[in-house]
Amino acid sequence: MPIGTTWRGGRTGKTRASTDPYRGDTLAELDQAGEDDLTEAYDTATAAQRDWASAPPLVRADVMRRAADVMTDRKDEITGWLVRETGGTLAKAELEWNLVRSVMWEAASMPHHVEGRIMPSDIPSKESRVYREPVGVVAVISPWNFPMQLSNRSVAPALAVGNAVVLKPAGDTPVTGGLLLARIFEEAGLPPGLLSVVVGSGSDIGDAIVEHPAPRVVSFTGSTPVGKGIAQKAGLKKLALELGGNGPLIVLADADLDLAVSAAVFGSFFHQGQICMIANRIIVEASVHDEFLQRFVDRVKALTVGDPSDPATQLGPVINASQLEGIQDKLKRAQDEGAQVLAGGEPFGPTGLCLPPHVLSAGNDVATAREEVFGPVITVIRADNEEDALRIANDTEYGLSSAVFSRDVGRAARFARRIQAGMTHINDSPVNDDANTAFGGVKGSGIGRFGGQWAIDEFTTDHWISVQHEPREYAI
Secondary structure (H helix, E strand, C coil): CEECCEECCCCCCCEEEEECCCCCCEEEEEECCCHHHHHHHHHHHHHHHHHHHHCCHHHHHHHHHHHHHHHHHCHHHHHHHHHHHHCCCHHHHHHHHHHHHHHHHHHHHHHHHCCCEEECCCCCCEEEEEEEEECCEEEEECCCCCHHHHHHHHHHHHHHCCCEEEEECCCCCHHHHHHHHHHHHHHCCCCCCCEEECCCCHHHHHHHHHHCCCCCEEEEECCHHHHHHHHHHCCCCEEEEECCCCEEEEECCCCCHHHHHHHHHHHHHHHHHCCCCCEEEEEEEHHHHHHHHHHHHHHHHCCCECCCCCCCCCECCCCCHHHHHHHHHHHHHHHHCCCEEEECCCCECCCCCECCCEEEECCCCCHHHHCCCCCCEEEEEEECCHHHHHHHHHCCCCCCEEEEECCCHHHHHHHHCCCCCCEEEECCCCCCCCCCCCECCCHHHEECCECHHHHHHHCEEEEEEEEECCCCCCCC
């Protein structure tokens, strides 16, 4: 892994293998990093960042453009790794590759969009200037579900506006979440020391990467409980946290059911439902509930589950045995609480991690509806009317992504504005595949925004400098 200015193994004496969740093959075995490795990464980043911040914007922009070119040249290699290490289908790998490359292109514009301003002053002959400057060092902690994209959406903008980055990818996806990305930026000409990747266990470096004094911003994507822990440990650092979700997809009575069913299948089961923005609940007005449910179940039962490297496969394996156990536990509890299973099946495949898509009919109080499942499970809920649908949608601790379907866009927009979420999509899936979007949530789904101008704001800070042009008198 790149630690400081060299590629080497970590020094804890511990190793961990990255495995293919479908076949069980070992893809890589890494010597894990510890606190000494982390300190070296932070010290090197702090020193390297000064020259990088003073480099002309064009220099930083060129690195981002060349990184996007490397993505294009190495597409097959990159998508192959994404399929093997994450268990995602070829379609998911293609989407992630495109998102990563798009973020790099967008980041190439950012060095020229860091703007200062002149502020008025009530003191004669005084000028107040506000300079927008990089924060310095950024810590990025990324998850395993969209590892390359959810690392890069912070790494690329942070580097582009003049920061150095220390990245901790998830243990299940160290290559796609960190090492491959570091190689790409290295090939693109990023100076050594500006991007370190520390692959290590949470018990060894999880607290230290947040508590260390070097980073001024901590960017984290992951579960709400871990995000709350980071907020408690980070001290006086700026936080960008995208946490858990319990996305509602609402189908109003006047919706185009063909469109709603198609979007709901994609929005519930893409990448085996292992996406924070995925639909966790489908809420349908009573007058169209039965028709929607029948069409939806028929479509779900026709989905192909299996080898993610097969172009015909629509759902691959879940990431690991622990994740599968958690999903099955929620399914059992939901059934004990009265949920009816309308589609499902038992796990299968070489590693036993391919779980067929499950559709449950229930209320909002069963485990699969009130908790984030993060797997191929969806709960369909009947709502009495529009107001009841809104009540159910907002009856959750989360507020990340959501969707509403109606032929009346004005009605849908009025409804959308009352949903407690950071993102709402009208007549579209809650899984937003637009790289040009500001992602983020409210309530238990986090703070901060990722993407576009919001990314520039997250990774820079104002420095107010006043200039007194003529002598003035001071009264004590």
